[in-house]
Amino acid sequence: MNTTTLIQKVWNFCHTLRDDGVGYGDYLEQLTYLLFLKMAHEYTQEPYNRDTRVPKGYDWPSLRRLTGEPLEAHYLATLHALGSNPGMLGAIFFKAQNKIQDPAKLSRLVQMIDEQSWIGLDADTKGDLYEGLLQKNAEDTKSGAGQYFTPRALIQAMVACLRPQPGKSIADPACGTGGFFLAANEWLTGTGHWIEDNRSWLDYQPSKLNPKQKAFLRDATFHGNEIVPGTRRLCLMNLFLHNIGDVVGEPCVERSDALIADPAKQVDYVLANPPFGKKSSMTITNEDGEEDRDALTYERQDFWETTSNKQLNFLQHIVSLLKPDGRAAVVLPDNVLFEGGAGEKIRRKLLESCNVHTILRLPTGIFYAQGVKANVVFFDKAPKDGKVHTKGVWFYDLRTNQHFTLKTRQLKLADLRDFVTCYNPANRHERQPTERFRHYGYDELIARDKASLDLFWLKDKSLDSLDDLPTPDVLQQEIIDHLEAALSSFRDVAAALPRFSARE
Numbered sequence: 001m002n003t004t005t006l007i008q009k010v011w012n013f014c015h016t017l018r019d020d021g022v023g024y025g026d027y028l029e030q031l032t033y034l035l036f037l038k039m040a041h042e043y044t045q046e047p048y049n050r051d052t053r054v055p056k057g058y059d060w061p062s063l064r065r066l067t068g069e070p071l072e073a074h075y076l077a078t079l080h081a082l083g084s085n086p087g088m089l090g091a092i093f094f095k096a097q098n099k100i101q102d103p104a105k106l107s108r109l110v111q112m113i114d115e116q117s118w119i120g121l122d123a124d125t126k127g128d129l130y131e132g133l134l135q136k137n138a139e140d141t142k143s144g145a146g147q148y149f150t151p152r153a154l155i156q157a158m159v160a161c162l163r164p165q166p167g168k169s170i171a172d173p174a175c176g177t178g179g180f181f182l183a184a185n186e187w188l189t190g191t192g193h194w195i196e197d198n199r200s201w202l203d204y205q206p207s208k209l210n211p212k213q214k215a216f217l218r219d220a221t222f223h224g225n226e227i228v229p230g231t232r233r234l235c236l237m238n239l240f241l242h243n244i245g246d247v248v249g250e251p252c253v254e255r256s257d258a259l260i261a262d263p264a265k266q267v268d269y270v271l272a273n274p275p276f277g278k279k280s281s282m283t284i285t286n287e288d289g290e291e292d293r294d295a296l297t298y299e300r301q302d303f304w305e306t307t308s309n310k311q312l313n314f315l316q317h318i319v320s321l322l323k324p325d326g327r328a329a330v331v332l333p334d335n336v337l338f339e340g341g342a343g344e345k346i347r348r349k350l351l352e353s354c355n356v357h358t359i360l361r362l363p364t365g366i367f368y369a370q371g372v373k374a375n376v377v378f379f380d381k382a383p384k385d386g387k388v389h390t391k392g393v394w395f396y397d398l399r400t401n402q403h404f405t406l407k408t409r410q411l412k413l414a415d416l417r418d419f420v421t422c423y424n425p426a427n428r429h430e431r432q433p434t435e436r437f438r439h440y441g442y443d444e445l446i447a448r449d450k451a452s453l454d455l456f457w458l459k460d461k462s463l464d465s466l467d468d469l470p471t472p473d474v475l476q477q478e479i480i481d482h483l484e485a486a487l488s489s490f491r492d493v494a495a496a497l498p499r500f501s502a503r504e
Helices: 003-018 024-043 060-064 068-082 087-092 103-114 123-139 152-162 179-189 193-202 211-219 229-241 310-321 342-353 413-423 442-446 472-496
Strands: 170-172 222-225 267-272 322-333 354-361 374-381 392-397 437-441
Touching: 003 024, 003 103, 003 123, 024 060, 024 087, 024 103, 024 123, 024 229, 060 068, 060 103, 068 087, 068 103, 087 229, 123 229, 152 179, 152 193, 152 267, 152 322, 152 374, 152 413, 170 179, 179 193, 179 211, 179 222, 179 229, 179 267, 193 413, 267 310, 310 322, 310 342, 342 354, 342 442, 392 413, 392 442, 437 442
Parallel strands: 170 222, 170 267, 267 322, 354 392
Antiparallel strands: 322 374, 354 374, 392 437
16 A cells, blocks of 8 residues: 555545544544554564563454454453553553444454554654644644644744754653654754755755764653643654654653643753643632632742743743753743733843844734734843843744735745744844844843833834735634734733632
């Protein structure tokens, strides 16, 4: 079976299951369980002969010899048994459930996976198949999976700017399905369609990895956190299919809230798009059954300020996570650039203690979550010597007079070409201003009200001429995005107001 036929077969079966109410996310999970068991079984055969630590009786041969209701019963028992194991095995099967209620279709899925030798496929084939399903799941608004999916073009541009080097560690404290890790892996290995298609203007020079560097890339480069068990499972399988991690190793993504404790280990790079929203994802109630507002903050000695704002906490965590010369590219919503109170204090400390050198103002309409206005903040950590390390910040405005939607005009890497060129990854100190790229000195920024980094200078052409208005569908989506952003701001204000109980 050739690659195209295989991918089409897997996709067609997904559509068959959707008729039974099994969505992309549920199909992905079942595919993950069965693919992992099949690949683990292949590793036990010649020429590998590896001990994969899958208990006998709950392995692939025990599933493929059954059909009908006996298969369904044994599959359920297998999911429960494997979830209690340590390492990668336990991480993949943690709280696993069977979402395919038709035994005949479960049997067909087992048969389809059994017919193919998966280890023999190259990483691009397996990865393209799985990434395609992940994107379809993100596009399904009912699943809510879009919040874990950052536009791949944006990820690729961020990686192209940072240019990670072999033998260096990379972290994402809210890694979702692993998009940043995969793009960094492709950059380091010289694989990936986006590199091949854009090699000339990316000025890409692939590194030839030696055996030690290859082993480090597979086993020690990536360090992530994902608090949602199902998303973590998809991330680990996504990485595994791209030859990151090992069937018998420890998972490189922890199932934990990265904000709870100080980083145990510092890294060279952080690439991240932390979850949007003001509060912690953990809701804690007090003895009276009321939400404990104090419990929604993180008391950490390494944080500059205590706040319930998740993005501000992630920003402080990322600073702590970096080595003294570490580099970061982080997607952050607009409020982080202008918010007062803790936001202002954290911005001032960030400008002082790190070298904040570039901010990319992102357009609306590129995220699956509506109403998002965001930026990419690029900064380098600096030594604690009491000096001010930000000399000035370059701003690139990709928002004004730019119109994107998820359906009719998605953001492509080509749309970020001018930004990457202006960023000048080869030599950041030889930048030139353009219409969209402008420099502001530290003294000018720190003197602004609340040290706001919310800067615009381009004129919106659509305000002057009806001829420059976007198409009706784009305009409609922009109105929705603006209303969603306003509604989100109102919710944040309401959440910040003091609340009184009936007794008061």
